Amino acid sequence: MLQNMKPSLIPAEQASHFYMHWMNASREKRTAKIQSLITQPLNRLNLEALLKREMDDGYPLPRAMRRLRNLLICAIIERDLSGKADLSEVVETMTRFAEFAIRTHLKTLSEELTAAHGTPIGAHSGTPQEMIILGMGKLGGGELNVSSDIDLIFVYPENGETKTTEPGQRPLSNQEFFTRLGKRFIKALSEITEDGFTFRVDMALRPNGESGPLVASTNMVEQYLIVQGREWERYAWIKARPITGNPDDIRALQEIVHPFIYRRYLDFSVIDAIRNLHQQIRADVIRQEKLHPERSNNVKLGRGGIREIEFLAQMFQLIRGGREPALQDKSTRNILHILVEKRQLDDDIANALLDSYTFLRNLEHRIQYLDDAQTHSLPANENELLLIANSMGMETTSELLDELKKHRSFVSSQFDEIFSDKSSKEDNSKPVIPQPLLSSQSEDEQIHSIQTKLESFGFAEADNAARRLLSFWKTNRIQSLSDSTRTRLVTFINTTLPELLKSSHAPVVTLGRLLDFLESISRRTAYLSLLTEFPAATQRLIRMLDASEWAARYLTRHPILLDELLDARTLLAPPDWPSFTAELEQQLELQRGDTELMMDTLREAHHAQLFRFLAQDLAGGLTVERLADHLSRLADIIVETALKEVWLAMPKRHRDIPRFAVIAYGKLGGKELGYASDLDLIFLYDDDHPDAPMLYARLAQRFITWMTSSTSAGILFDIDIALRPDGASGLMVSSIDSFERYQAESAWAWEHQALTRARFCAGDENIGKRFEALRDRILRQPRDRQWLRQEILKMREKIHESHPNRSTLFDLKHDAGGMIDIEFIVQYLVLEYSREYPELTDNFGNIALLKMSEKLNLIPEEAGEKVSAIYRQFRKRQHEIRMQGADQAKVEPDEVTDQVNEVKKLWNLVLLHPSNEAD
Structure with a gap:
């Protein structure tokens, strides 16, 4: 819960020398002005009307703006200290006033300069040019201090020269025009007169700093950021917010700046860059405090100060902002809230940081209220320190200092x-891996050296592990890395081996998987930075690599998923499907127009959620059935979302929402999807528009392209549409009417078998309802029992012939007595008995349908329980084998003899010897 600010124990005149001097100059008149303002929130004031009032009193613009500034500052002091204004009102009022002053002065000065020299025109575009003023720092973030300077950058769109239209006008180059404009603008705001100043202006953040030109063209900014832009400038440019300029020119500038600030990948290398920047700032503060002890206790730049909170927020922005558009917000306070929504910060931590931020900013304001000075340090004078404490609602300075310390x-x-340097805590003993390029040892000597070190760790098979390590180190990819990156790899492996040995069931195998993974990420230092900065993520990585060959391959293909290992709570949390869907749709909405980016976003969202299931699966938190439910639901969402976006991108579409549906068959239809399952789909439409067949065929084709194309983020799913009417020779999409006719009149028995595991997946719900009703009718239609058995037996034989098992092992899926036989038994029971027992048409899955068949006396007592348990066992065993990287799930025959015999017994009873069936 955020703290409420205590009202000041002393009046404004006592808490602020500035306020007192301002009031004393004309007490009666200024008291009336103050009272007219402080009855309402100051961030809602009509600034134009207030400025006009000053100018109507005869003051020119620069002086009128200064007088308005002084009035606003004193009104802020009055409302803030009395407890009527909170931090938001204070910083929003100052930000609004700064924007108003910037726009007002720039407009006036631009008109004056244009009258003397003509209108600046772009040489390339031939259009009039306007100066873009970027607010940086707290102005850019909408959180300006009461006595802050304003950090600005001046940009003009393109080179050219002014176009003169009046006699006496002297043309200038655009560079000269905007430079003169910038100088006059700075003077108008910052020159100290009898009324003080409006704002101090700091231009140090511009390209090349103080040594660079005052005003830069858009092209100059682009060249600078590409060639010279440094990490600390990424941090600074996060806050860049255009205050003036033509919207098209602003958009062009933002397209240049955005990729400089935000990476499309997760950039954990920024942690080290911010750490170094923080150390430089701290070193400078310490130097200044030694030179000026009276300036110690800096609430902005000191330890635990405002800047550290800003660094925390902006660290998340730089790491994740390219993938999370919401994190591109300019406000520190907003970012802390967003980090909670994105599960990057705990709610209590974020609230405590906001609490501290509010306290420190309020304290900073009270320090500045004292003399309207741009200072962030508590006063050394005890009397002034007491004034600060009293203005914070505290009786004593010790109370203030204790609260500040907390x-x-x-x-x-x-x-x-x-931000603590994790590498400083690492084991700096001699690396396990030598650097062959720097070593005079022979290969055998190097292997022996590594082997000796591994044995000291307790490695069994140390010789094999040593050879694997040396082989890794000598690959071209590793040897082509920079010395610093290779050194980081050495350090990382050296410190990881003890953890690997402790956590792994097969250390040499797991080591090989780890080295394959490290080789795949070796040129992306951000991933190595993540593992270095977050040791807990490394531990989870080792456990996953140890548990599953498939998981190791998956993570090696998609190293971006390392991010998921940072927080065990998120990794192991049950899916929140509404939030997942809403967040995915929000991201895609922001990316419309960039097809490749949208396709990547879909893939990354799918991979991340699948990876969470993988972690939960390996941790023993999911049954095979529950995992299949989750994966099927995830696939449904991805299909629905992709279909929507593909339709929105279709040219010449005749309606906002397509009358088009996706029907799932096979594993997705039966909600038995696995990690690497393809999707068996058909496409139906119900639309009498003359262009509908062609349009929906294109929709289906583009949808398949979105799902199956390999992008930088991989693929989503392989799509199989062979189950459509007439198979490979049939149309890609069918009208629901023609599909109904086909199923009723022309479909083969195996197509009705397939219907037992089919369901509406995505798209038009009305078509979905028609399909479900049709499916129910088809499954319940009468069939000749003997004919049905023969058709199913023929189909089973075809499948057996297409999947010959030439090994001595038992194929859990395809061999007689395996999973296919169980599925065929269920399909036969559904097709044969649904007319009499309609509940069999419900798509409950094989296990539930076997149990239901037993209760309906369609199979012998206990047969349903036994065979459904066997099916569950086989699926689990198949899953475990495939998780170790095998393409086919095969076991020793004697391991499953009893189960296979039980399945064959039911197969013979149901499909070969019907006279023995239960009544």
Whole structure:
């Protein structure tokens, strides 16, 4: 819960020398002005009307703006100290006023300069040019201090020169025009006069800093950021917000700046860059405090101060902002809230940080209220310190200092938890792996050296592990890395081996998987940074690599999923499907127009959620059935979302929502999807528009392309549409009417078999309802029992012939007595008995349908329980084998003899010897 600010114990005149001097100059008149303002929130004031009032009193614009500024500052002091204004009102009022002053002065000065020199015109575009003023720092973030300077960058769109239209106008180059404009603008705001100043202006953040030109063209900004832009400038440009300029020019500039700030991948290397920047700032603060002891206790730049909270927020922005558009917000306070929504920060941590941020900013304001000075340090004078304490609602300075210490201690602890240098805690003993390029040892000597070290760790098979390590180190990819990156790899492997040995059931196998993974990420230092910065993620990585060959391959193909290992709570949390869907749709909405990015987003969202299931599966938290339910639901959402986006991107569509549906067959239809299952789909439509067949065929084709194309993020699913009417020779899409006719008049028995595991998946719900009703009718239609058995037996024989088992092992899926036989038994029972027992048409899955058949006396007592348990066992065993990387699930025959005999017994009873069936 955020703290409420206590009202000041002393009046504004006592808490602020500035306020007192301002009031004393004309007490009666200024008291009336103050009272007219402070009855309402100041961030809602009509600034134009207030400025006009000053100018109507005869003051020119620069002086009128300064007088308005002084009035606003004093009104803020009055409302803030009395408890009527909160932090939001204070910083929003100052931000609004700064924007108003910038726009007003720029408009006036631009008109004056244009009258003298003509209108600047772009040489390339031939259009009039306007200066873009970017607000940086707290102005850009909408959180400006009461006595802050404003950090600005001036940009103009393109080179050219002014176009003169009046006699006496002297043309200038655009560079010269906007440079003159910038200088006059800075003077108008910052020159100190009898009324003070409007804002101090700091231009140090512009390209090349103080040594660079005052005003830069868009092209110059682009070249600078590409060639010279540094990590700390990424941090600074996060806050960049255009205050003036033509919208098209602003958009063009943002397209340049955005990829410089935000990476499309998760950029954990930024942690080290921010750590170094923080250390430089701290070193400078310490130097200044030694030179000026009276400036110690800096609430902005000191330990646990405002800047550390800003660094925490912006660290998440730089790491994730390219993939999470919501994190591109400019406000520190907003970012802390968003981090909770994105599950990157605990709610209590974020609230405590906001609490500390509010306290520190309020304290900073009270320090600045004292003399309207741009300072962030508590006063050394005891009397002034007491004024600060009283203005914070505290009786004594010790109470203030204790409260300040509490907040700074919390902030610094949170900062250190993320930004402490993890490498300093690592084992710096001699690396296991030598660097062959620098080594004079022979290969055998190097292997022996590594083997000796591994044996000291307790490695069995140390010789094999040593050879694997040396082989890894000598690959071209590793040897082509920079010395610093290779050194980081050495350090990482050296510190990881003890954890691997402790956690692994097969250390040499797991080591090989780890090295394959490290080789795949070796050129993306951000991933190595993640593992270095978050040791807990490394531990989870080792456990996953140890548990599953399939998981190791999957993570090696999609290393971006390392991010999922950071937080065990998120990794192991049950799916929140409404939130997942809403967040995915929100991301895609922001990316419309960039097909490749949208396809990547779909893939990354699918991979991330699948990876969470994988982690839960390997941890023993999911049954095979529950996993299949989750994977099927995930596939449904992806299919629905992709279909929607493909339709929105279709040209010449005749309706907003397509009358088109996706029907799932096979494993997705039966909600038995596995990690690597393909999707068996058919497409139906119900639309009498003359272009509908062609349009929906294109929709289906583009949908398949979206699902199956290999992008930088991989693929989503393989799609099989062979189950459509007339198979490979049939149309890609069918009208629901023609599909009904086909199923009723022309479909083969095996197509009705397939219907037993079919369901509406995505698209038009009315078509979905028609399909479900049709499915129910088809499954319940009367059939000749003997004919049906023969058809199913023929289909079973075809499948057996297409999957010959040439090994001595038992194929859990395809061999007689395996999973296919169980599925065929269920399909026969559904097709034969649904007319009499309609509940069999419900798509409950094979296990439930076997149990139901037993209760309906369609199979002998206990047969349903026994065979359904066997089916569950086989699926689990198949899953475990495939998780170790095998394409086919085969076991020693004697391991499953009893189960196979039980399945064959039921097969013979149901499909070969009907006279023995239960009545």
